[in-house]
Amino acid sequence: MRYHKIADETIRRLPIYLRGLLSLSEQNQANISSKDMADILGVNPWQIRKDFSYFGVFGTAGVGYNIKKLIKQIKKILKLDVVHKAALVGAGNLGLAILAYPDFGIYGFDIAAAFDTNPKKIGRKVKNITIEDVSNLSTLKKRKINLAIIAVSWDKAQQTADALVKAGIKGILNFSPCYIRVPKKVKVITIDIATDLARLPYYMPAS
Amino acid sequence: MRYHKIADETIRRLPIYLRGLLSLSEQNQANISSKDMADILGVNPWQIRKDFSYFGVFGTAGVGYNIKKLIKQIKKILKLDVVHKAALVGAGNLGLAILAYPDFGIYGFDIAAAFDTNPKKIGRKVKNITIEDVSNLSTLKKRKINLAIIAVSWDKAQQTADALVKAGIKGILNFSPCYIRVPKKVKVITIDIATDLARLPYYMPAS
DNA sequence: TCTCAATAGAGTTCACATTCACAAAGTATT
DNA sequence: AATACTTTGTGAATGTGAACTCTATTGAGA
Structure with a gap:
């Protein structure tokens, strides 16, 4: 009902x-x-x-x-009447593109932190965000960040999600092309770019 | 029936x-x-x-x-039993991330060309692809490319689509956050990253 | 004030998608 | 060979969303 x-x-x-x-x-x-x-x-x-x-x-x-x-x-x-702080995990090509993406702001999102494992990237500053080591993920709760974007390679997606859940994250936007297991109370939305492209030929007229 | x-x-x-x-x-x-x-x-x-x-x-x-x-x-x-050549339009942050994305290959896609308007980018080589001027779009038909990925800013998305349709493109994967008008015979799939993120808070438990 | 065009909102029907339950068909074990 | 187990394939029930129709309401102009 x-x-x-x-x-x-x-x-x-x-x-x-x-x-x-x-x-x-x-x-x-x-x-x-x-x-x-x-x-x-x-x-x-x-x-x-x-x-x-x-x-x-x-x-x-x-x-x-x-x-x-x-x-x-x-x-x-949509509960967008308050600002939501979000964390980005994975500062590779895709991660950095997301960080530079201008349209999150209009919906009231603020990407407030970024994480990576690569020592060469940690400490670098992009758009006022300093990239941190993933071991810092545990600080998210204190920083009132309860939303995360996963942009790591598929083989690290599950362990990243586990760490995020442990850090109190309640919602995940997952760009990794795989299914992620999380507790029921955590919401995951997966965007798999390649599967969307893979649908196109089916709908295209025979050339 | x-x-x-x-x-x-x-x-x-x-x-x-x-x-x-x-x-x-x-x-x-x-x-x-x-x-x-x-x-x-x-x-x-x-x-x-x-x-x-x-x-x-x-x-x-x-x-x-x-x-x-x-x-x-x-x-x-899915008609993925043949290789599909695809063109990328827009070599900004997102475009380059897409170019580097490894998973298109498993579905049989080959990003065979990339285009931009920025003179500084034209001529640069990324992953064996030389970035061309968008005026070259008209050559797509000859090159047997009938699939395109749009990663330009929203205000240029429609004109890009128009040029692509004129060049004989039959399917478009659109990353611009806007509706694109095309003839019925052309299939468009739009991926709007921000709108997906915008759904998350609704499903997240009150903190 | 009356009439008309524009437009919202509710109701109805139809089409599609998911879920479920179970018979049929196969494999493994004794 | 008989039995127990696994797993498929599908018809029926249920749920969900889209398409369309119709009526009531409003604003504007004669």
Whole structure:
């Protein structure tokens, strides 16, 4: 019996809506209709309305939705109304690219620490972050960091995750191409770039 | 009335299965049961069997599935039984990380060209690939490249896609955080790292 | 004030996906 | 050969999400 639970697929779409809304807000637009928003984001208007109806946002017929109000509402649901500090583990090619990625900020994320095992990298400073030895992971709890990004090679992913869980991390974004075992209370989202690419040929017309 | 079409969700899982199977194959294992495979990949055994049943792979009761046969079958369905040449557009942080990413090869992808607009980067050689000016995109058709990875900033993503479509590209893996308009015959898969991270706090227990 | 166009929100139906349960088919053991 | 065990394949039940329709509400303009 679920009471106020929002569908997972809706939750998956909310950050996309949020990104579009933030962009419109910067352009000082006040309202938007589900139809216009659908055009911008490439989805269906009724999908948007249905998603919003889950959490009782009321738009105005004939006008649309108030953008500022909507942003506030979505942020609250996604728990993005507070700043989340995140730790990056693995400062290789991918790790450094993530560190330089500009878009985490708009959702209220702050990558506050970075770790690696390579002595040559430890101590280096990238974007105001000093790369630390992974043995320092245990300090995360004290530093109020409860979110981590794993960008290490697949053979070290599980042990990294174990260390993170021990350090009190509650959510992991995993870029390693493997399944990671964690306690139920910890949420893992895995992004496997290669598997997404591997789906493409199936959908491509025969050349 | 669909005859042999495989469910999209199944297609999404096939590359994951394939990765696990390739790994097992390297260890010279001959057979595997759906249960053991489920343990490794973190999914349900009946899900695996159901997925396989769609394309009529027959395992052996009491033994499991023949790994080599299964690999061949999955590769064929995903059209990964031939090498696909891919082009990378955008040699920034993310682009270079993708270029260095080792796992595309196992699925039979070959990143055969890289492009950028920055004169300082053009001509540089990375991993045997010489970075070219984007004006060269039009040569892709001649070079038999029909697959591209977009890793440019969001404000140049649409124009990049337009150029790629004009150059005969049939499939695009898009890392830019925006919706891209393309003709129906072209397939786009978008990976938006930040939106995935943005889902995490919702699922994390209150600290 | 009345009418009309635009648009939200709720309800319905349909399509797809997951889960489950079990018979059938194979292997191993005694 | 008989029995116990393992594992597949699949039909049915259940759950979930998408697509579409319809009605009510609002704003604007005659």
